[in-house]
Structures are given as C-alpha cells and as structure tokens.
Amino acid sequence: MKPRKESIGARFTRRTFIKSLGATAVTSAASFAEVSASEMKAAREEMPLGPGAVPVTLRVNGKVLNLELEPRVTLTDALRYHAELTGTKTGCDRASCGACTVLLDGEPVYSCMKLAIDAQGSEITTIEGLARDGQLTALQESFVETDALQCGFCTSGFLLSATALLAANPAPSREDVKHGCSGNLCRCGSQPHIVHAVQQAAGVKKAPQVELIPMNREDLA
C-alpha cells in the first residue's frame, strides 16, 4: 500500500507514452500524444469503472500522486492508506464529525464522502500541506499557542475548516468562527480555545489569559 510514482495499470498515460518514444521524436510526437491521451480519456469515461482497481491521479498539496484504487475507495482512505498521508483522520466515515476535512480547490469537504476518483482534477490540500518548508501558518501557530487542541484527533479537520473560513472572512466574529467550524466535532471540548485560536490568528482578538487565584489555607480561615 505504498504510493505509486508511476501508475503501472495506466498504460496509456501521457507520460508513459512519451517515455516510450525516442528523445528526438518527443517534440513531433507531443501533439499526437495530446490527441491520443484525450481520446483515451474519452474512451475511459465511457467504460464503467471497477470493480477492480483503476488508475487514479490526485493532486495533493501540490504534488501529483498516481494511485491504483478500486472506484469505491473514498478520498479519506486514498489519502490515508494509499498516499500514507495519515494527518487526515477517520472519525465517523459518514459526514458527521469533520475529522476527515480537506480542502478541495480551497473549499472544505468531508473527504469520507468523496470518492477518490471524483476528486481527480481538483487541487487537494490536507493538513500536511498547510505548513510550507516547515513554517507553520499563523493559524497553526495560534492553535498551538492557545491550546486549541487536546487529544488532537479532530485538529486537522478544524484547522482546514478554519483555514477556509479565514480565506473567505479574514476578520471573523465569535459567531462566524462557530458557524465556520460547525461541521467539526471535538469530544475533548476544545471549542472555546479553537474560537480563541482563530480570532487570534486573524488578529481580531487575543486569547484571554487563564485566570488563577492564588490561594493558601489562611485565605480560607
């Protein structure tokens, strides 16, 4: 269950076709290859897919992944078990909890409700794709700083929903954050800190300090 760099089953991909030609023929063959590839694509579309594995090409976090998947494989499972991107979590596998949330062309979706074959052609962003060159996004930083997580299992989903929220609404109110993350469940009860994190990252409001009242036995006397 390793990610496949080259798709063996997809004998007619443009890449393998071009590779099979001599280097001198590449230029003249390129336009032919275009036509051939599109014809093959059209032919494939007419045929029912499956039940066996079919080639699936996903663009995830800016990289192209060529996978061999049964058509019934969900995007969640394709990411987790075939691309080994396990930051996308399975919580319910039926569109209730949001732990599997990813961005599809910038829009948050439940990846458990999307077949991997239907996610082809879209730019998919998972939790692994938020930080660039090890640099956390402001939202990720603020999740850590404000402790907007406990066990951490729902965190990926919340982060992606909140990332989409901030892209659409850079200065969300408390109610906006609640609405923007309403598709995500957290059983540890990190929601209040998640509101802090999103508003702090957006520069709307700094998370409040924890209130400690010093106490000793004499105070109680």
Next chain:
Amino acid sequence: MKTWPDTLEHLSKPRPRVDGREKVTGRAEYAYDVLPQGWLYAVILRAPVAAGTVTGIDLKAGRRVPGVRAVVLSQPLPARVRFYGQELAAVAAETREACEDALRAMKVQVREEPFVVQELEAVHPHASRVFEEYGNISKAKESRQGDPEAAMEDSSTTVEGYYATAVNLHQPMETHGNTVRFNGEELLAWSSTQGVFGVRDGLAGAMGIPLSKARVITRYMGGGFGSKFPAGAEGRLAAELSKATGGRPVKLMLTRFDESLAVGNRPSCFARVKMGTDSNGRIKAYEMTGFGCAGYAGGGSSEGGSGGASFPANHLYPAENARIDQRSVTINAGSGRAFRAPGHPPGVFIQESLMDQMALALDMDPLEFRLRNDDSPIRRKEFELGAERIGWKETYRKPGSSPGVIKKGLGCAGSYWGVPGGDSNAEVQVNPDGSVVIRCGTQDIGTGTSTLVPLVAAEVLRIDPNLIKGEIGDTRFPYSGGSGGSRTAPSVAPAVFDACVNALEAVAGKSGMKDVRGEKWTEACGKLRYPIVAQGEWKKGPLSSRGAYGAQFVEVEVDTETGFIDLKRIVAVHDCGLVINPLTARSQVNGGIIMGIGGALYEDRIMDPVSGVVLNPNYETYKLPGMADIPEIDVVLLNFPERGVLGMGEPVHIPTSAAIANAVANALGVRVQTLPITPAKVLSALGQTGDDFYQRSLSDLQRALQRVNEVASLPQETLSEFVV
C-alpha cells in the same frame, strides 16, 4: 532538597504543549495511523441480534474473498449472544474493501431468543432474563449510618424526588483499536489506550506469552474518557489475526457504529431520594433507593475493564443519618465502562436537584442553603467566587418568576473528587552535556501529560525545559498506571519529582559539587564521564495530595413555546492544588463542562424495544455538543500549591449537568427530573403539548423502583451480584 523551590519558574505559567506542533501538522501518529510494512486492514463481524445462539458462520465464504488473509472466530461455536453487536469473528485483508466484502459474505446462522433492552422493562417479574441462572435485578448494596428513619421523622422539612439519567456513550474521536504485530512469540501493539501496561498484560495473557515478550506503544491517542483501559476483544482479535497471517501487522480500528455498541458506556441511573432538614436548614437525614444499569454485565466480565452501576449519594453535603440502597439491573445491551468520574455526574445531578427542591421548600436561596450545609471551606470559597462572577445576588429569582415566553434561570452545583495518586515510576538520564531524558510509562490522553513531565523536571532541576526530553507511552519505560480517575498528574508529577531529586543527588556526588541546580547544572554535568540514570517513584511528599473541589454556575434561557434551552453562560471555579499548566488546565475544564452539556441536554443511547438494536449508533443521531451549542465559559482556577498536584479531568465534569438542570428548573418553575432535558420533555413537563409522556415516564420510574425493592423478599441466590 526534598521540597519545591519557593518560587516557581516553570510551573503555574501558561505553556503550549510540547506536542502541539506534531498535532497541527498531521505528523502526530495515532494507533489508527501506524502503517508498518505489510500491514493488513481488519474488521469485526458482530452479532445481528440482541439475544440468541450463533450456531454457524460461513467463514469459508469470507476466506474466499480475494485479498482476505485471515478469518478468526471470537469464541467457539455455538456462541451465546447477549447483546446486539457482540463480537463473533474478525477478518484481516489487504484492503478495507476486501474486509467489507468478507463481512457481507459471511452469513451468520443464529437462533434468536427473547431479550430485554430497556431498564424499566427489565425489572418486571416476567421480563426475559439476560442470564438464565438469575433474574435481572441484583442483590443490594446497602449502607446505613446514624438513625435515618428517626432523623427523617424528626425533620421539620422533608422533600422527596424521583430522578433518572440516560446511558451515555464515550464517543472518543479516535475509535478503539490497535495495530498489532504478533508472530506467535513476540507481540508489538500500537494501541489507542489510556493504559499501555494494562493492554500489554491483557494481550500477553490472551496470547499466552510472557509479559516480557509483549510491548505496547501509545505515542498519541484520540480520547478515551474511561473507555480505553483494556486490550478489549478488538485487541485480542487483532493479535489472533496477526498470528494467523504469520505475523503481518494487523490494523483493527473500530467503526463509529462498532464504537456505539460494544466498548462501554455510562450506565443509566434511577433513584428515589428523600432529604430531611432541621429548622435551621441543616440537612439531617438522607435516603436513596436506586439502581443503575451497566448493560449485560459490569465492565469486568466483558473484557471491558472497570465500570459499574453504582453512583454516589449523600456525599457532597453528607447527612449524619443516611440510608443508601442500590442495586444493578441487567439488560441485553453493551456493557458499561468507567466514564469520566464514574457514577458522579448522575449522583450529583440527583443530589443537587434535591438540594434545590429543599431550598424551595425552605423558602431559602439555594446558594445560601448549600453554604449552610457545605463542610468544605474550599468549596464554600468556590461557591462564593462563582456566585460573584455570575451575579447571583443581583439576578437570582425564585423558580418560575421569570416573565415572558423566554424564561431566564440560574443554577449551581458542587463537585468533589477524591482519588489520590500513586503507582508511578520515572527514570532520568542525565547526559554530560546537561541534557536530560525522562522516561515514564504513562501516556498522554490529551490532557498534556507529555508537557507536564519536562516542566516538572525543569522546575526541580532549575534548568531550561528545552534541555529536557520527556518520553512516555511505551511499556519499555518505568511502570506507570493507567490514565484515569484524574490520577495521572498526581501520580506522574511526584514520580518525576522524586527521580529528579535523586538525579540531583547523583550529579552532586559524581561532580563533587554541592548544589548542582540551575546555573551550576551544565558545569556539574560536564564532570560526568558518562550519562547517569536516576530512578524515582510516587511517594507521599510535597506533590502528593487528594481531594479536588469545584463549583459551577449556569445561566440559561428557556423558550417555553419550543422547549429550546439556550445556555447563556457557565462559570466554573475549581481547584487542583498546584496548577501545573494553566493553559492545558483550562482546556480540561472547558472539556469537562462541554461533555456535561451533552449529558444534560443531548446524550442518550436509545435502544429499540422491538428489535433490540441501538437506534443511534453514530454521531448524527447520538448528539454531542457542537460548536453552536457552547456558551461563554468563564473558568477560574484556584492555585493552591501547598495542596500538591491534583488531577482535574473528572471534578470539572461532575457538576455541569446538575447545574444546568437546576438552572432550567429555576427558569421554568417546573423540574425535569430525567436527563437529558430535551425540548420535548420541557414542553411535556409544562403541559404545552397534548402528550403527557414525561409525566407517564415518571410514573413508570416510580413503579420500576417499587419492583426493584420487591426483590428483597426473594431468595438471595436468585439475584445476580451487584455490579460495582
């Protein structure tokens, strides 16, 4: 140097958790995420009926599915089934899809038998028996003190009430499960557990290998709340599947559906309570007759670990004269397990509801009534602070006096949790460059234990926490107990403290320097020829303590036309001794409250009396509080260093449902006595609908409690044992 430094440099200051970065980048690897070379997916085949005998399973059909590598039975056939969802067999295959094909292919032959899935039906003399040998009602667990009958008789005011709470499901975000590699001799499991050693011992025992040949790792786990202590049937089956495939790693994580059936729940509670006070409003007498229902069995007998049907009574404001009489009732449903402060949220809901009933009967402010009867100076202080924050004096009105359609209400409740720490060991490796590795076989269940370990060490050694690497979640590390009972911080902190004190002594001895802490540390360590190791264990000392108190206040608005309960604000005042890390502490308080909101208003596992199945085995019908349901939560922590380190996961959860129930009753002037308080119950209790189902449910409850009492006259051997 056997005590804390006088001033703290690292503790009691907000510290982001050390594994935060791993969690926000998706790199934190949970049991669900481990993908060892050659791993197989696995699923469990479950009983399709609530009671019966499975006579055959078409295992061959499962094995014939392409990609399937192993099929094992959970128990020999014919197998007795006592609840819907009981484990029958398990399949391992190259893909999830092949597993699911195999589940469909393996037809189950079952002889169905009568069942009973509802508590109030199970107590009927003619109800189907879950176990043939004895009835569904247990022997009594009785306790008496003083002379309750006489004290009740002498009381100037008495009140009585009937209360019930629903079965709640733990529903951690990461389901139960393990990735297990077992070649018949050595076993390695990555477990989603609250106790690595318990799982190790369970798996080694089930597989018949020495404990030394089994290892369990829990680097990250996605929540447990009391349900994830043992290896469980799912762990045992994963090990058997791995063995059957010659040692290929098997990933057996439950589905959300599985999760709702077979891996524990908070037992339902049913009670009649009565209280008597003297003319000064002091509680003199308390009586409770009740029963709890932990499914078909207590946790212990279902590979499920602890968890029983009892709940505390007369414990927050104890009367000197009390009679408590509890039984357990068995039904054909998944077994109970420990659930965040086992028994306490229902017990406190019952007790604190009765407190408000009494305050009303005495025509006394309910806060004043509590302060008059609360023997804990800490909790009295917490009640006073909380009252100030919520504006009790200015805004409290008598029940039902809020005008208009949308009625405002205030309520409060107290909490106590008294489980002490213990059973924890740690070792410290000090390197010549001054860096430190601390190993402790505890685990971080989301509470921040992996952050606590280096912080406590940094405080004792007086060095930069970044020099310290804490390693936990592995049975190769020194033994530490399971993370439950709010015991982790009070167990682990003293063990780390002791190990560090011993490390200081060892480094002083080797370096010839006297005090090696702080600025001297690097110089002293530089004199070491090789890394040294010091051991430590939990001992009574400056960090060991017990007894956490709390008080919560809730402000609600209830729409009397729709029954909708809008939580406006919650104030929580808690102590946990020395606050190790205020930031993660507040996370826990929020979490306890939010889970309490679920128990108060939404959560209810519903059984179908006709088919015997769980009707809401998923997140869309078993309702958890969501983003929109969460009010402003005002958390105040008392920092009380001289009391040592206390855990707070449980005490912060205990009073929430009671405080909400009291606030709703205060708004309405009518009390909903059964949890969850749904809009339908509110409307029915108000008589706003043609359906008086709520009143009828109380009559059913009264009748059931009478029936339970009637078994006292039966021969004791016909009764089951009380499920503790």
